[in-house]
Amino acid sequence: MITLYYSPNSCAMSEHIVLEWLGVPYEAVQVQIGSDEYRKIAPKGAVPAMRDGNGEVMTQNDALLKYLVKKYPDADLGSDGTIEGDYKLNNALAVVNGDLHPAFGSVFVPHLYTTETDDASIAAAKEASYARIERQMNYLNEHLADNKYMLGDKRSVADAYVFTVLRWSFMIPKTVMEYPNLKKFFDLMMEDESIQKIVKIHNPEK
Ligand SMILES: N[C@@H](CCC(=O)N[C@@H](CS)C(=O)NCC(=O)O)C(=O)O
Structure with a gap:
């Protein structure tokens, strides 16, 4: 299952919307940007961050959105393939x-x-x-x-x-x-x- 680390109304809303569009199970964890606790997960302290199962923590909107496109091709939320x-x-x-x-x-x-x-x-x-x-x-x-x-x-x-x-x-x-x-x-x-x-x-x- 995918875990999304987000802060309300931040750019992480993008991945939150996409996960909802996908209709797949996911967990959204609210974090405090820049806090010591969150830096243990995402060292830069910025949102969004995402983890797929027990995989490594991933960051950067562009990369995360493309990850979701590629992981769920049937949802057709990316390029038309050309x-x-x-x-x-x-x-x-x-x-x-x-x-x-x-x-x-x-x-x-x-x-x-x-x-x-x-x-x-x-x-x-x-x-x-x-x-x-x-x-x-x-x-x-x-x-x-x-x-x-x-x-x-x-x-x-x-x-x-x-x-x-x-x-x-x-x-x-x-x-x-x-x-x-x-x-x-x-x-x-x-x-x-x-x-x-x-x-x-x-x-x-x-
Ligand atoms: N290049 C990063 C930028 C992310 C970003 O700017 N996130 C903001 C919230 S919208 C943030 O957490 N800022 C705090 C910081 O960068 O320390 C990405 O695309 O994910």
């Missing part, structure tokens, strides 16, 4: 993992993006991320103008990851709802019962 399809999946995951996700870094931990320690400098570091995020959101908004999902007509693990990161935009002034194609994608994903279930698990108080 070289072009492989490119599309790799490209989509790279866009989220390498561009969109890191753009939110200074929203969550602005103090790591400045050498200053006063409140104004930390607020400025956070605000500096807004333009960077907007560039990435604009790119995705264009991409989704002609594509229902990240890979076109086909749902994939990349959609779970994009959805997860788009939710973070509610923490900044310009949210996903202000980009028409992203809104359409987001609303479509929110209709999904598995996603509703996982969002609830991550936000039990709402």
Whole structure:
């Protein structure tokens, strides 16, 4: 059985959604990012981490999502098997993992993006991320103008990851709802019962 180590509303929501889509037995263990206890499992202290049975602890969103695609081929959550399809999946995951996700870094931990320690400098570091995020959101908004999902007509693990990161935009002034194609994608994903279930698990108080 697969064990997922996650923190609520973090990027690990992506694997959580995919495991739910797969409908396979899994265990989701909530951890404290960076805690000594969690570092015994995942030395970097970051989520997500995943273990398949008694195998080694695996990390990195891109690698974990591709692992799930390959382990459960019947679910068809990856490439269509062509070289072009492989490119599309790799490209989509790279866009989220390498561009969109890191753009939110200074929203969550602005103090790591400045050498200053006063409140104004930390607020400025956070605000500096807004333009960077907007560039990435604009790119995705264009991409989704002609594509229902990240890979076109086909749902994939990349959609779970994009959805997860788009939710973070509610923490900044310009949210996903202000980009028409992203809104359409987001609303479509929110209709999904598995996603509703996982969002609830991550936000039990709402
Ligand atoms: N490159 C990593 C990044 C993971 C990541 O940034 N996770 C965040 C939560 S969304 C985290 O745990 N940050 C704490 C840290 O990196 O120390 C991946 O794709 O898995």
